Amino acid sequence: MSIQSVAIIGLGLLGGSIGLAIAEHAPDIATKGYDADADVRKKAAARGLVQEVCDSAEAAVANADLVILCVPVGAMAGAASAFADALPDGAIVSDVGSSKQSVIDDLAAVLPGRTVIPAHPVAGTEQSGPEAGFPSLFENRWCILTPPAGADQTAVDALSAFWERLGARIEIMDAEHHDLVLAVTSHIPHLIAYTIVGTASDLEDVTRSEVIKYSAGGFRDFTRIAASDPTMWRDVFLHNKSAVLEMLGRFTEDLTALQRAIRSGDGETLHELFSRTRAIRRGIIEEGQDDAAPDFGREH
Amino acid sequence: MSIQSVAIIGLGLLGGSIGLAIAEHAPDIATKGYDADADVRKKAAARGLVQEVCDSAEAAVANADLVILCVPVGAMAGAASAFADALPDGAIVSDVGSSKQSVIDDLAAVLPGRTVIPAHPVAGTEQSGPEAGFPSLFENRWCILTPPAGADQTAVDALSAFWERLGARIEIMDAEHHDLVLAVTSHIPHLIAYTIVGTASDLEDVTRSEVIKYSAGGFRDFTRIAASDPTMWRDVFLHNKSAVLEMLGRFTEDLTALQRAIRSGDGETLHELFSRTRAIRRGIIEEGQDDAAPDFGREH
Incomplete structure (x- = not known):
């Protein structure tokens, strides 16, 4: 089985980048897309994020081998319901959500008996919307597939091959472990960043202007991920609650120990x-997951 | 009063960058330097960080108008004692430390009656040592001066003019307020980054290899500042204890509130x-304190 036709549901940073990456790396694959927001559809068409922007999710999936849901994890069930009746036999349904157990549960409920292979390309920027995507987003990034128990191996292989064509590296993992790993490498870092930026902007004895002026001391790094899409991240925390709370507990214990060390x-x-x-x-740089240049290679 | 001759004590990232910035932006100023580590002195001479690398702090300060201590804040008193007897009359002693109340107290104790104008250029990278410096480090960054009560205004003006020649923008602040502002824009961000990187590397149910592979989800941003110089940062937390504990308390309160929101x-x-x-x-980007490019302009 090989993917010939892809439907992208949700044309923001991730959906748009998938469309552009297909056009660049796999131009033989036909692409259709849909977004619930008419303004996003218009911008997506103007940028050519997919070959055809459709006016309904049903129209977008009509001839698809692969449907990729690129919506916040809290919107997966609703988005899948909208095209369930039009989904071709044998089509694979996948997604790009940051929590995987909730996606498996939600899609199993609204797409019973269909081939659902959730996926999570660990890639992104702090920007969002139809203007934010670019074709190289997935290059040398890991894409984690979390096939449910008993998933069709042919479909897993086809989805893996698809992501590899876009430049990604593949890992297969069970959803529960994915949710724990990503809690520490992504969700808690975002939560901490949002928190400190909030703390800094609420101070009375330090002005917002001072926070901005002296942000080069480290704070500005946190503001980048704290500028990420609010709806996407609200949903991540609500849908990966137990792993996030578990990892947050460990972080807080460690922070308390350091607080005590400072005090004493x-x-x-x-x-x-x-x-x-x-x-x-050093490990991250050696593995090619970040740049070795000081200060992220910022211009000085 | 204008600065004609600068002695740099400590030839790491900050000291080396000052030397290189003088050579580029103020080549009429003579530079001498000293570092307690013979290997650093050798590397500093090889890179030409200052015009003359001296074998003692006393020799370095012998004809200086301005002596800049570029050592960890816990090492200020010891480093200043080493040249106290050789310090020319009228010379300004300054520094680049990240906490200012402790520096004022420490230098007042070992340099009684001398002109001490502490300063803090809010600039740096995660790298350290004599190889790390570069001449544009201070461009468009703020340099905060914290003159003690009754400080000589001529000296403050001369030091301001000196930093402006290196590309920095000047702010005058009292030391206590500086320590509070920097606790939130620099010290707490570093503490949080060190903590989460420690938490992630101590997990048993998530491997270090997984943490590294999926770090592009946000975690890798934190590893940059958690790669900063350990001695420098240990000293910052020990010497700005009360402001750090105060701001840490507020951060923890805010994090607890979010934890509760997630749970409920x-x-x-x-x-x-x-x-x-x-x-x-947005404010940080508008003020030119960070790049507008997504993902810090990382290569994709």
């Missing part, structure tokens, strides 16, 4: 941790 | 905060 003047504990954390950065 | 499924609270935090990012 225990420099050794601080220095030991601060030395150890450098190794992870 | 309160999407409105999450969405409201996640929308509000975008404004700060």
